[in-house]
Amino acid sequence: MNQNNTEIFELDSQYSTTRRVMRISPVIVNNPEDKIHSALFLPENPDRKAEGGLRTQGYFKNTQIDKPLISVITVVFNGAEYLEQTINSVIEQTYGNVEYIIIDGGSTDGTLDIIKKYEGQVDYWVSERDKGIADAFNKGISLCTAGCWINILNSGDFYASATLFLDILNLFSTSKIVTGYSQYLNSKKLIPNRVLGNSELLPLKAMISHQASFVSIDIYKKFGGYNNTYKVRMDYELWSRVLKENSFHFIPEVFVHYLPYGESYKSVDKFIIEGVKVNFRHMNFLYAIFFSVVLISKQSVKYVLRQFYATY
Numbered sequence: 001m002n003q004n005n006t007e008i009f010e011l012d013s014q015y016s017t018t019r020r021v022m023r024i025s026p027v028i029v030n031n032p033e034d035k036i037h038s039a040l041f042l043p044e045n046p047d048r049k050a051e052g053g054l055r056t057q058g059y060f061k062n063t064q065i066d067k068p069l070i071s072v073i074t075v076v077f078n079g080a081e082y083l084e085q086t087i088n089s090v091i092e093q094t095y096g097n098v099e100y101i102i103i104d105g106g107s108t109d110g111t112l113d114i115i116k117k118y119e120g121q122v123d124y125w126v127s128e129r130d131k132g133i134a135d136a137f138n139k140g141i142s143l144c145t146a147g148c149w150i151n152i153l154n155s156g157d158f159y160a161s162a163t164l165f166l167d168i169l170n171l172f173s174t175s176k177i178v179t180g181y182s183q184y185l186n187s188k189k190l191i192p193n194r195v196l197g198n199s200e201l202l203p204l205k206a207m208i209s210h211q212a213s214f215v216s217i218d219i220y221k222k223f224g225g226y227n228n229t230y231k232v233r234m235d236y237e238l239w240s241r242v243l244k245e246n247s248f249h250f251i252p253e254v255f256v257h258y259l260p261y262g263e264s265y266k267s268v269d270k271f272i273i274e275g276v277k278v279n280f281r282h283m284n285f286l287y288a289i290f291f292s293v294v295l296i297s298k299q300s301v302k303y304v305l306r307q308f309y310a311t312y
Contacts (some may be wrong), residue, residue, distance in 0.1 A: 001133045011059065015121045016165075019096035020067065021059040026146035035224035036138070038145045042126055049127040051105055052119055061123060066172055067097040068172060070214070071147030073140030075133060076155035077105035083114050089158035091121045095165035099123045101143050103136045134226035134234040141225050144217060148172070151214045151300035156259030157182070164255060168214065176216035177248035180255035182209035187206060191258065198247040202283055206239035208248060219246065233274035240282040272296055 012018040030037040040055060043232045054060075063069035072090050076083055092102050097209045102115055104127040115125050124143055137152060144150050149172060153159070161167065182191040182250070191209040198205065223242050226234040275295045279288040 008062075008064075011054075012120070015091040016047045016093040016095055016098040017054070017091050017100045017121050017123060017185050021054065022062060023058060023060070025055075025060045026062045026305060028145050031221075034221045034222045036141055039142055040145055041124070042128075042143065045128045046282075047106065047129040049104075050112065051124070051126040052116065053102075053122045053124040054120070058125075060146075061097070061099045062065060063148050064097070068148040068169075069097050069099055069146055070095065070149045070151065071099040071101065071144040071217075073101050073103065073137065073144070073150065073152045074155055075103045075105070075136035075140065075152070076107065076111055078107045078109045078111060079155035080107070080110035080114055082156035084117075085158050086153060086155050087114070087118050087122070089162075090153065091118070092162050093159070093165045094163050094261045095169065098165065099144065099147050101125070101140050103130070103140045105127075105130050105136060108281065114149075114223045131228055132231055133136060134228045136232060137234070138225035141220050147217060149214045150217060150220065152210055153256065154211060154259075157256050160257055168251065171249050171251075172214070172216075175249035176219055176241075176246055177208075177213060179208045179213040179248050179250070180251040180253050182212045182256045182258040183254045184260045185257050188261070189260075190254070196250055202240060203279060205248075206278075208234050208250070209256070209258075210235040210238075211258055213248075230274050230278070232270045233278055236275060237278045237282070238280050244282070246309045269294055 008020050008022050010019050011021050025040055026228055028038050028040065041051070061069050064200065074083075074086055074090070085101075090098065100122050102125040104111055104115065104125065105126055106129040112127055115122065115127070126139075130139065141150060147266060183189065191212075192207045196205055201210050219242055223238070225238075227237050272295060276292040279292045279295075284303050
């Protein structure tokens with residue numbers, strides 16, 4: 001089959017990421033005021049192990065008026081046990097204009113073998129050492145060259161429904177942030193723990209789940225990405241900046257099933273300290289004191305209970 005460079009065509013009808021591709025790369029526009037700049041590929045890195053995906057084979061994506069491009073980013077490090085489930089939940093979406101980017105931190109287990117297995121369904125992947133989770137997130141965001149909407153789905157997490165993208169598509173025209181619940185796997189625990197509204201105090205609004213949030217690229221262009229100085233509360237810090245000026249559309253449904261073994265789960269001390277830092281950096285002084293005391297109290301109780309049940 002001979003395609004014109006600007007023609008959109010189907011590589012494989014089976015996957016969300018191969019239904020609408022083209023041979024010409026999208027035009028990348030980076031304005032001086034943009035706080036995140038886009039690129040088709042990451043710059044050369046001496047620590048790079050490998051890279052690949054549809055882009056390296058000359059296949060690209062673009063957004064259309066009737067079908068906005070949804071970009072999904074997965075960051076992973078030594079996540080071979082759970083990564084395949086995450087990949088499948090992306091490529092099995094019924095919506096047909098999806099871009100998928102995987103940022104690997106230089107894994108030493110079987111992660112790269114799994115990524116290479118899906119070489120034909122991933123737009124771009126790279127394996128190289130990074131400066132932490134926030135740095136990996138930002139790399140992924142910078143690679144969303146033509147997408148309108150970005151979702152960050154961590155390794156081990158997966159969408160609650162194969163029709164999720166189609167179900168929320170009509171909301172993209174009315175809000176720059178569409179969000180729902182993340183639910184702990186095999187548990188009733190939700191993040192956030194209740195329906196949140198835009199009239200809430202900032203420390204409460206900032207508790208929306210990043211895994212369950214679809215964010216307009218315009219938000220990242222204006223406010224920048226994740227702050228590298230935060231190792232576990234980078235999402236809370238981002239929302240604390242963004243939601244001062246922006247509203248969200250909250251859908252009280254589970255968007256994502258979440259694996260509760262991330263850094264925030266393991267690093268209680270960092271979770272508390274960074275949360276307090278965010279409160280005092282971005283919030284009213286009295287609110288910062290109150291919510292910091294609440295945070296310390298809640299997390300300390302959780303930590304004690306966790307240690308108790310681990311012992312007995």
